[in-house]
Amino acid sequence: MLRAGRWGRALRPRGGAGGGGGGAGGTGRRVSGLLGDLGKELSKMGKTLRENLPSRSWDPLGRQENLPPEQADVVVVGGGVMGWSVAYWLKALEGRRSGMRVVVVERDPTYARASSVLSIGGIRQQFSLPENIRMSRFSAFFLRTVNYNPSGYLFLASEQGAGALEENVRVQRDEGAQVSLLSPAQLKEKFPWINADDVALASYGLENEGWFDPWSLLNAFRRKAMSMGVYSCVGEVKSFVTSLGNATLSKGQPHPISRIRYVNVYMPGSREYQPVSCAIVINAAGAWSGKLADIASAGTGPPGSEQHVPLPVEPRKRFVYVWHCPNGPGLDCPLLVDCSGAYFRREGIGGNYLGGVSPAEEDEPDAGDLEVDHDFFQDKVWPKLAHRVPVFASLKVKSAWAGYYDYNTFDQNAVLGPHPRVENLIVAAGFSGHGLQHAPAAGRAVAELVVKGRFESIDLRRFSFDRILAGEPARETNII
Ligand SMILES: Cc1cc2nc3c(=O)[nH]c(=O)nc-3n(C[C@H](O)[C@H](O)[C@H](O)COP(=O)(O)OP(=O)(O)OC[C@H]3O[C@@H](n4cnc5c(N)ncnc54)[C@H](O)[C@@H]3O)c2cc1C
Structure with a gap:
C-alpha cells in the first residue's frame, strides 16, 4: 500500500528537515529542497490515489488465503x-x-x-437427560488440557423442586457421575455462607465439573x-x-x-x-x-x-455480571445454581464473582443488539443473590457483558443430525x-x-x- 508519509520521510536528507542543517552549502539546500518537493508531490499523489480507490481496504492482490476452494x-x-x-x-x-x-x-x-467466546465456560455432569450427561463426561475427559478449573456445581432445590432434583441425581449416578445429595444442615456445614432457610435439598458434583477458558x-x-x-x-x-x-x-x-x-x-x-x-x-x-x-x-x-x-433455534440475549465482594464465599465457592434460577461462581482469586439469571419467557430482552441492561441486575439478579448469600448485599458490580444463547424454543436441547427436508444438510445447533x-x-x-x-x-x-x-x-x- 502506498503510504505518502513513509515516502516523504525516506527521501528527506539526514541532518534535519527542510533545507537548513548539515552544512552542505547551497547545493545541499537545493537538493534537499527538490527532495522535499518530490516528497510533497508523492504525498499528494498518494492521497489522490487513496481517495479514488474503490474502498480504503481495497487490496489489488486480493486476499487469496481466505478464499474458499471451489x-x-x-x-x-x-x-x-x-x-x-x-x-x-x-x-x-x-x-x-x-x-x-x-x-x-x-x-x-x-x-x-459468537456465543463460544461470550460464554462463562462451565462444565457439569448434572443434567436430567442421560445423553447430556454422557456428552459432559466425554468432554470432561477431553477438557482437562484446556486451562480447566475443577469445581463442583451446587444445585439448590426448594420443597417444590426437591423431587426433581433427587430424580436427576439418580439418573446422573446411573451414568457414573459422582454427585452427592446434601440436606440443608449438611449444606450449611459445608458452605456456612449460604442462607439455607428455604432450601430443601442440594446436589453437589464431586468430579468432572468446573469451568475452563472458552477461547x-x-x-x-x-x-x-x-x-x-x-x-x-x-x-x-x-x-x-x-x-x-x-x-x-x-x-x-x-x-x-x-x-x-x-x-x-x-x-x-x-x-x-x-x-x-x-x-x-x-x-x-x-x-x-x-x-x-x-x-x-x-x-x-x-x-x-x-x-x-x-x-x-434463535438468539436469546443473556447477561453476565461481574462483581467484587472481598468478604464473599472465597476459594471453596462452587458454581451455585439457586432455586430461583440465579447462578454465580468465583472468578479468579481476588474476591470477584460472576453470574446472572435467565429472564422469564415474558421478559425476554430484545435480541437485536448486545447492550447490557444494568437495571436487570438491580431488579432481578441482586435480590436473589443477596437472599442466598447475605454477604452479597454489599457487592459492587465491576463489569458486565451480554451474549446469545443458541436457544432451541422446542425443548432447549441440541438438534443433531440430518435436516428432514435437505438431505445433505447436517445440523449441529x-x-x-x-x-x-x-x-x-x-x-x-x-x-x-x-x-x-x-x-x-x-x-x-x-x-x-x-x-x-x-x-x-x-x-x-x-x-x-
Ligand atoms: C452468557 C452465556 C453463557 C454461557 N455459558 C455456557 C457454559 O457455562 N457452558 C456451556 O457449555 N455453554 C455455555 N454457553 C453456551 C455456549 O456458548 C454455546 O452453546 C456454544 O458456544 C455454541 O457454539 P457454536 O459454535 O454453535 O456457536 P457460536 O460460537 O456462536 O459460533 C457460530 C458462528 O457461526 C457464525 N455464522 C453464523 N451464521 C453464519 C453464516 N451464514 N455464514 C458464516 N458464518 C456464520 C457466527 O459468526 C459465529 O461465529 C453460554 C452462552 C452464553 C451466551
Missing part, C-alpha cells in the same frame, strides 16, 4: 467452537490422510458476537484442525444452490426434498461470492442456525407452509446454553454421522430433527 467434501458453516470441533473430528476420523476436503466458513474472525478451547480445535489440513475461510453464507426432488413418507404422501449443490460464500465487504460445490454441509451457525436452515430449505416450501420445517461443554462430544458425533453413517460413541438419536417433526420434545430440565 470444491469441498464438507463445508462447515460457522467457525465457533462447534464448527471447529466438527472439522477437527472429521479429520481425526477420516480413513486415510487427506481423504476429505473440509472447509470451515466463518463470517466474523473477531468472534465479536482456548475454540483455538485448540481451530489450530489442530488447520494443522490437519482443514481450510479456514472468512465469508458469509447467504445462499445455496439446491436441486429439488420428492421423497415418499411412510404414510405414502410425497414431500419435497432438496439437495445442496453449492454453498455461496460471500466475501467480507463485497457483493462477490465464491460458489463451493460440496457433498455435505454442516449447519454450525450457533444462534443463527435457524436462519441458515431457512435459507437452505427455502426451496422445499416458503416459511409458514406445510412443507417448510423450521429449525427452532440448539444447545441452549450448554454447547460449549458439549462441543467435543457433539463434534465427534457429527463426524461419526458423516464418516460412518451413524452415531458410534454415544447414541444421540434422541436429538435428531425428527423429534421436532413428531412433536416429541426431549426436554432438558436442568437449563440455567
